[in-house]
Amino acid sequence: MPAAAVLFDNDGVLVDSTAAGEAAWREWAVRHRLDPRAVLTGVHGRRSRETVARFLPADEVDPATAEIDALELDTADQTVAIKGASDFVASVPGHLRAVVTSASRALAVARLAAAGIPLPDVLVAAEDVTAGKPAPDPYLRAAELLGVPSAECVVLEDSANGIRSARAAGVGAVFGIGDVAVELGCDVVVPDLTRVRWTPAGIVPAAGHEVGPGAPPGR
Structure with a gap:
């Protein structure tokens, strides 16, 4: 993708x-x-x-x-990393990734640090926008800070509010993560980030895995 x-x-x-x-x-x-x-x-x-x-x-x-x-x-x-998250995040160049959260900046930074996830250069937190998810503002702000049109961004989400926010921002695609994202209108749903990998061309299935459009997570 x-x-x-x-x-x-x-x-x-x-x-x-x-x-x-x-x-x-x-x-x-x-x-x-x-x-x-x-x-x-x-x-x-x-x-x-x-x-x-x-x-x-x-x-x-x-x-x-x-x-x-x-x-x-x-x-x-007490926060831990989602399976595959650390490696996937580290594989995406820093100037091409952002974290967009409904949590406060302090809480987001603390949770990322506890989980061992690399802190992003661009973090859009609760206090950075007037309207939070499901409004489009958080994802539009992240795309703006990266200098990339929202239509060329892919969003990784798991909540209905977040998916609605991404769609309203006009992003290119939405990857759902985990069972909770099934039937929420994502383009693709995967169990975790071990199933996909980043390449300069975009996001592709990891070796040994297939990803189908809108498919529920495979076990």
Whole structure:
């Protein structure tokens, strides 16, 4: 698949922070006398402030957002790399890759470091855009910073909000990562980044693997 640049979501694509992140949100929900299950349904692929605003009055959003951001940062050291992520990221030239996340910059950097993923030169985090995913702003901003038209970029995503953001930004293609991306409208879905590799011509299947358009992850 041709790709002049690669735009990576972070959580669920490069790093596995699910257990730690959900534990932090559960604690936050209990503190605010909310149903943790209801809160968790709105977390993935969304900035923390926007999730908080769904459940609390406007005058409580700022302090409550700072609270959950601190809780998540405290658990960042529990983050591990998604299989194949370190090698795949390292293979893409630095000026042709960016990480685009709904997390704060501090949290994204901490999770990438804990997982041993090379830190990118271009990182678009929650505070870098006015509107977060599913708006197109994060991916448009990343393409702009790389100096590559969004239509020539490939996005690697795993959430519905992230995929909608990428599509709205007019990217060339969307690779879904993991079972959660199946049936979310990706061009291709793979279990992890061991199944594909980077070449100067774009992203191709790794040796011994086949990748079909829109196919669910093979095991």
